[in-house]
Amino acid sequence: MTDIAIIGGGVIGSAIAYFLAADPGFDGSVTVVERDSSYEFSTSARSVASIRQQFSTRENIAISRFGYDFLKNIGTHLAVDGDAADIQFRDGAYLFLIDGTQRAAYDRVLDLQLSCGAEVEQIEGPKAIGERFPWVNPEGLETAHLGLSGEGWFDGYGLTRAFRKKAVSLGVRYIDGEVIGIEREGARVTALKLADGSRLPAGQIVNAAGGRARLVAEMAGIDGLPVSPRKRCVFFCECRDPVPQGLLVIDNSGTYFRAEGNGFLTGRSPGPEENDPENWDYDVDYSQFEDYLWPTLANRVPAFEAIRQTSAWGCHYAMCLLDANAILGPHPEVENFFFANGFSGHGMQQSPAIGRGLAEILTTGLYRTIDLSVFGYDRVLTGTPLEETEVI
Structure with missing residues (x-):
């Protein structure tokens, strides 16, 4: 008992x-x-x-x-x-890159975040984004949100x-x-x-x-x-050029990446218009990287045109539908x-x-x-x- x-x-x-x-x-x-x-x-x-x-x-x-x-x-x-x-906690920041179709929703969210005491900076316009983050191709972006505290990974x-x-x-x-x-x-x-x-x-x-x-x-x-298991794949890549440190970047396409060791981790969740079936296996879908992740990464960060995917794994989100x-x-x-x-x-x-x-x-x-x-x-x-x- x-x-x-x-x-x-x-x-x-x-x-x-x-x-x-x-x-x-x-x-x-x-x-x-x-x-x-x-x-x-x-x-x-x-x-x-x-x-x-x-x-x-x-x-x-x-x-x-x-x-x-x-x-x-x-x-x-x-x-x-x-x-x-010791969970190897490292302070870092989330950087959301936002296009015109997403702008209004993110403006509303920013107001809420600030009212709740979250420290988030808005970086306005592609010119300012490119100056702040020179490794980013700001084409198609309208604004960006950068966490100033209370964020990181472990x-x-x-x-x-x-x-x-x-x-x-x-x-x-x-x-x-x-x-x-x-x-x-x-x-x-x-x-x-x-x-x-x-x-x-x-x-x-x-x-x-x-x-x-x-x-x-x-x-x-x-x-x-x-609640249903939905498979997500994470890919580790090596890059010839230095990877931006201290940031977890979420592109307007939904692709994310952050530095990890000598390379970076990347992945994405399917968009609302995409098929996302219940899944119980852990097999890696390498087509996600070849067909979607690499092209979107290379578009947003030109240095990522020269990357090499070296490992990957599957996991599950317990999605609340x-x-x-x-x-x-x-x-x-x-x-x-x-x-x-x-x-x-x-x-x-x-x-x-x-x-x-x-x-x-x-x-x-x-x-x-x-x-x-x-x-x-x-x-x-x-x-x-x-x-x-x-x-x-």
Whole structure:
């Protein structure tokens, strides 16, 4: 028997476990069930792992501000026996390159970001963009947004392991196993059924199963969770010329890149008009690089005409198909079943605030640090999206 069972030991599940165990007012037991303890195929290990304040919803900005402060002080927060956690955090900045068709939407978002305390600079016109960033071809651009603080990148696998190690040191139990069923009595879930034939009775159950979230919800008799795995490919390239340092650049085409070691990482998410099917494999689609990424990179950064793609990997976004925002908190009818799902590529950077928020609502029934109630399941039932437009 455990007081709280968490399905999924990736960065979200482990963050929730840590914040529960670190709460001096909570003296219950926490058990995390993780089907791949190596994290070989976990998005937590395959993520580009960065954090930004440039979002289009007030709550996501607040989540990032909390997350940045936590990550900057992670050596203290997640130290175990005097051994400070190190996730190789590096301060950096997101640079959004914006064309005329995108301008009005980004102007509205900028006003929101500034009102929420985010520090973002607008660089007006192609001439100013070219002068500020001489390696950029500013043709077709109208403006650019540059984060001035609170942004950067880090080792996502390291963060996942740090949360897990600290949680274990505080008494959280991890089980290597796969959940294949959930027992339910009326309006309450009562136990997990594992592939090895065992069962785990639980007082509360948290769905932190990433791309498998919909399948887990269905085990509890909850249909229609709009979360689906969508494949994303990341490519590492070497370049003959120096790659711009300290920036994660998002081109108006949707292609992103940032320096990594002696080269750079690049990728993209499909546009709204493109096919983006549910996907469970990790195969790399090299045609993405040849047919789309390389041409758009070379157009925006002339030095990238001479690059060499040397490695690549596939990962999954747990996409919320309703609005690209997380689904959090209790189910309105299955009262002890909680969601932490649908992060749509933002889970790594949002994990500190989500871990804190879920721990609060599990133990007190309220969000205390940041009000995350807008992400509740009710919007799924009513089909009312809370749209996040800045999805990379």
